[in-house]
């Protein structure tokens with residue numbers, strides 16, 4: 001498949017692309033997803049009509065996307081969107097591409113038995129994934145979502161508008177913008193913060209190479225933001241409110257220790273779809289232990 005011979009069948013285009021993408025973990029799938037996107041058809045269509053020829057515009061677009069993918073660009077960045085909790089979210093390079101495993105946090109929160117009209121805070125919302133998934137399940141809940149990145153806040157607002165899911169979205173260094181918000185008392189605070197250690201070799205592999213370091217990396221061996229959130233969230237939780245955190249697969253014991261040392265109760269961890277402990281949570285019951293003064297980040 002070259003630019004000089006743009007008349008190509010679907011079958012030939014896929015054969016060519018699979019060969020270009022042999023460094024990918026899933027060359028056949030990548031090729032099909034990209035071609036389906038270019039032709040604005042389903043992957044089933046490609047299998048049903050393998051002799052259909054590509055227009056020269058489709059050919060040029062497919063060539064461009066396949067070459068970008070071969071250079072490592074994440075599929076989600078090439079398509080401009082990623083599905084999370086059956087919501088189609090726009091994505092860009094300002095924040096993390098939502099991961100399927102983050103859906104276990106949404107599942108956990110839905111099982112907590114939060115009250116009607118619950119106030120829920122999503123810290124480091126990125127695309128808005130967690131907040132918007134929760135709002136889609138519980139339209140009566142009041143969602144607040146914050147992110148330090150102005151571009152991520154813009155993206156999350158666009159996603160909320162497109163999906164018609166009401167959510168207060170603020171630019172904030174963790175809790176800092178909430179100090180001025182009246183009644184910053186939440187039934188649940190959820191966060192998928194940066195938690196990768198700066199020297200983790202995985203940062204040089206796969207999609208994360210194209211995601212901002214500010215969404216991924218935390219100091220103190222990846223624990224700095226987790227620790228800050230665990231300590232500070234106590235001031236923003238109602239008595240009986242829950243803190244639910246995503247973390248790395250080797251950080252569960254450390255997070256449980258931090259939660260227990262900070263006075264949370266019912267502390268436990270949960271597993272992701274690969275059965276790895278990637279989420280920990282605790283309930284804040286004793287408001288007398290923390291100053292009621294709000295402020296700081």
Ligand SMILES: C[S@@+](CC[C@H](N)C(=O)[O-])C[C@H]1O[C@@H](n2cnc3c(N)ncnc32)[C@H](O)[C@@H]1O
Pocket residue numbers: 094095096097098099102123124125126127128129130146147148149152172173174192193194214215216
């Ligand atoms: C791992 S990403 C999670 C994004 C999204 N919640 C998800 O699960 O797909 C972490 C997010 O935290 C944001 N972030 C990093 N430091 C922050 C801070 N100090 N205050 C608020 N947000 C921060 C990043 O911009 C990024 O969007």
